[in-house]
Amino acid sequence: xxxxxxxxxxxxxxxxxxxxxxxxxxxxxxxxxxxxxxxxxxxxxxxxxxxxxxxxxxxxxxxxxxxxxxxxxxxxxxxxxxxxxxxxxxxxxxxxxxxxxxxxxxxxxxxxxxxxxxxxxxxxxxxxxxxxxxxxxxxxxxxxxxxxxxxxxxxxxxxxxxxxxxxxxxxxxxxxxxxxxxxxxxxxxxxxxxxxxxxxxxxxxxxxxxxxxxxxxxxxxxxxxxxxxxxxxxxxxxxxxxxxxxxxxxxxxx
Amino acid sequence: xxxxxxxxxxxxxxxxxxxxxxxxxxxxxxxxxxxxxxxxxxxxxxxxxxxxxxxxxxxxxxxxxxxxxxxxxxxxxxxxxxxxxxxxxxxxxxxxxxxxxxxxxxxxxxxxxxxxxxxxxxxxxxxxxxxxxxxxxxxxxxxxxxxxxxxxxxxxxxxxxxxxxxxxxxxxxxxxxxxxxxxxxxxxxxxxxxxxxxxxxxxxxxxxxxxxxxxxxxxxxxxxxxxxxxxxxxxxxxxxxxxxxxxxxxxxxx
Numbered sequence: 001x002x003x004x005x006x007x008x009x010x011x012x013x014x015x016x017x018x019x020x021x022x023x024x025x026x027x028x029x030x031x032x033x034x035x036x037x038x039x040x041x042x043x044x045x046x047x048x049x050x051x052x053x054x055x056x057x058x059x060x061x062x063x064x065x066x067x068x069x070x071x072x073x074x075x076x077x078x079x080x081x082x083x084x085x086x087x088x089x090x091x092x093x094x095x096x097x098x099x100x101x102x103x104x105x106x107x108x109x110x111x112x113x114x115x116x117x118x119x120x121x122x123x124x125x126x127x128x129x130x131x132x133x134x135x136x137x138x139x140x141x142x143x144x145x146x147x148x149x150x151x152x153x154x155x156x157x158x159x160x161x162x163x164x165x166x167x168x169x170x171x172x173x174x175x176x177x178x179x180x181x182x183x184x185x186x187x188x189x190x191x192x193x194x195x196x197x198x199x200x201x202x203x204x205x206x207x208x209x210x211x212x213x214x215x216x217x218x219x220x221x222x223x224x225x226x227x228x229x230x231x232x233x234x235x236x237x238x239x240x241x242x243x244x245x246x247x248x249x250x251x252x253x254x
Numbered sequence: 255x256x257x258x259x260x261x262x263x264x265x266x267x268x269x270x271x272x273x274x275x276x277x278x279x280x281x282x283x284x285x286x287x288x289x290x291x292x293x294x295x296x297x298x299x300x301x302x303x304x305x306x307x308x309x310x311x312x313x314x315x316x317x318x319x320x321x322x323x324x325x326x327x328x329x330x331x332x333x334x335x336x337x338x339x340x341x342x343x344x345x346x347x348x349x350x351x352x353x354x355x356x357x358x359x360x361x362x363x364x365x366x367x368x369x370x371x372x373x374x375x376x377x378x379x380x381x382x383x384x385x386x387x388x389x390x391x392x393x394x395x396x397x398x399x400x401x402x403x404x405x406x407x408x409x410x411x412x413x414x415x416x417x418x419x420x421x422x423x424x425x426x427x428x429x430x431x432x433x434x435x436x437x438x439x440x441x442x443x444x445x446x447x448x449x450x451x452x453x454x455x456x457x458x459x460x461x462x463x464x465x466x467x468x469x470x471x472x473x474x475x476x477x478x479x480x481x482x483x484x485x486x487x488x489x490x491x492x493x494x495x496x497x498x499x500x501x502x503x504x505x506x507x508x
Contacts (some may be wrong), residue, residue: 004393009416013285020284030274031267037291041435044292138257155395162263168293181295183500234500246437247490 013039013230019081027112028077029104035159036078042180045239053205053234054196061156061176061192062094062208063219068154068174071096074104075125079158079198081112084120086202087158091122093209096156099148100127103161105140129141134167142167158198162186166246178202193228193236266294273335281366282331283358289413290332296434299493307488308450309458313444314480315410315430316462317346317473322408322428325350329379330357333412333452334367338374340456341412344378347463351408353402354381359394359417388421398419412452416440432456436489447482449489479503 004010019036022028028253050058063073073096075087080100091098100113108127130143132150139162144150155168158178162185168175169189177190178201187193194201212219258264274388275283275292278476291416292376317324327350329341334354345352345488354367356437364382371379386404399405404488409422412432422429431444432455440448 003393004417006392016285016288019288025285030277031270032285033272033284033287034270037288037293038295038298040288041290041292041295044435085439138260163258181298183497217317233501236497240497243437243490243494247487249393 007092010232015163019078020075022081024147025112026109027116028081029109032078032081035080039159039180039197042182042239045171045227045242046180046195046235047191047242048197050196050200050204050235051235051238052123053231053238054194055200056226056234057192057198057199058204058232060207060222060228060231061194062212063095063222063226064097064154064174064176064192065090065156066209066212066219067223068094068096068152070152071154071156072148072152074101074149074158074160075099075113075127076101076159077109077113077116080116080120080157082120083199083202083247084117086206088117088120088122090202090206091205093213097148097152098122098125099145100125101144101149103141103164106142133165134171136167136170137164157186157190158201160186165189173230178212182239187232191228192226193221193232193235195232256433266479273332279366281370282335283363285358286330286332286335286468293434293451295483296436296449296493299408299496300434300449303456304454305452305489305492307485307492308448308455309447309486310480310488311446311454311482312450312458313462313487314418314482314485315448316466317458317476317480318408318428318430319344319348319350319410320463320466320473321477322348322350322406325408325410326402326406327352327410328355328403328412328414329353329381330355330413331363331367331369334370334374336413337453337456338371338376340378340453340460342371342374344456344463344477346412347460347467351375351402351406352379353399355398355403357395357418358398375447388425389420390421390424391418392407392507410473411444412455413438414440414467414481416443419443423464436486436493441486445481447486447489448487 023030073091083128114128119198126145126148130145132144132146133142133145152176164191175190176192177186178198179186179196182195277284368379380399380402384399386398386400387396408428419440420443430445430446431440432448432452433440436449441444448462
């Protein structure tokens with residue numbers, strides 16, 4: 001489709017078109033586009049930038065991943081569409097396994113996503129042959145692999161459903177969520193709630209992993225200092241402040 | 255698709271599926287789903303209810319429509335999918351014309367939408383044969399009819415693009431916007447900004463039209479008393495207060 005180049009939100013509209021293309025190819029469900037729109041609104045309310053609170057959470061997330069014994073990075077349609085390359089880069093940097101895990105599971109879409117991730121450079125991508133279930137979830141969204149999600153100790157879930165995030169926490173895992181809504185159940189349940197756009201969040205996490213890789217003491221310190229409650233509160237305050245100043249200035253980024 | 259009935263956001267997910275169905279049938283573009291998601295996020299931040307500020311704007315909107323000489327109600331894919339019946343009901347109640355007007359115009363989608371509106375009971379629906387252009391807009395999104403949008407004095411635009419809302423204001427029209435983002439360009443540009451979910455907003459407007467129909471003096475009073483700036487400010491404050499109390503309670507509606 002043609003987006004008029006003179007449209008003030010050309011960039012955001014172009015990303016939407018890219019995700020729509022993933023829907024047309026069968027890699028994302030149409031309702032994934034609605035979820036993306038929800039995220040867009042929250043991103044807009046944070047000025048479309050990484051806030052100090054988000055950066056702090058990204059540093060803690062990097063530390064948890066480096067400290068993990070069995071780290072896993074979950075990939076769904078939205079995450080793959082937004083930035084498959086950085087998901088893979090973070091997995092390589094942290095030695096994490098990657099598992100495709102989708103809300104509306106179909107074997108066809110699983111295969112398409114796994115193929116896509118491989119094309120983007122992923123090795124050993126899990127999810128196609130699930131042999132375990134996340135306890136307490138109905139339907140196919142419980143399916144996972146014993147080698148991956150089921151036995152993980154630290155799990156990164158970008159753009160996760162709240163129900164499943166909660167089930168993972170009940171399994172006593174360290175759950176790192178990337179979710180632009182700081183009030184969502186996913187954000188409230190997670191051990192580390194990253195309130196940031198996924199691609200920006202991954203770029204920052206990759207930098208932190210490089211920086212902290214050989215500093216075990218600093219990794220432990222970051223983990224013990226991190227307060228998710230305080231951090232999430234700061235994220236909400238950032239939105240409140242954005243709303244206040246947008247009304248005062250009579251302007252916005254739309 | 256199967257949405258697990260035990261999912262806490264079943265209602266919202268079911269609406270998403272309904273809109274996705276409109277995309278599959280070609281009545282809505284995939285990117286319309288993203289726009290819906292953005293709206294969902296703002297609705298969530300207002301507690302998914304009509305706020306007092308929104309109700310006030312809906313009353314003013316009803317008064318403007320009753321006071322109009324050439325009222326027009328715009329219909330796009332999202333609006334038709336969300337609640338075609340109430341759009342038609344409001345048009346009948348106010349004697350407004352209805353014109354289909356879409357951002358990503360294709361003759362096929364225009365025909366599908368016009369057929370759908372007719373199936374839902376619309377008479378004399380405009381838009382299929384545009385003979386005019388909204389000045390200052392590039393591309394097909396400028397197309398409109400001389401009998402409808404072009405010569406209207408009061409125009410209701412549910413879920414409108416900011417660029418086009420601004421162009422309509424430059425044409426000196428009274429623009430009534432239904433847009434869940436009180437900071438969007440559409441909301442900032444409109445004469446009356448209704449920050450509410452479309453279907454709820456229409457139901458309230460229909461009630462106000464019935465109530466005010468035979469009271470010309472009250473209609474004039476409502477119009478002269480209404481302050482869109484003050485009202486929009488209240489809508490933003492409602493969101494700020496929701497965020498504050500959600501953090502305090504440690505809960506949310508997700």
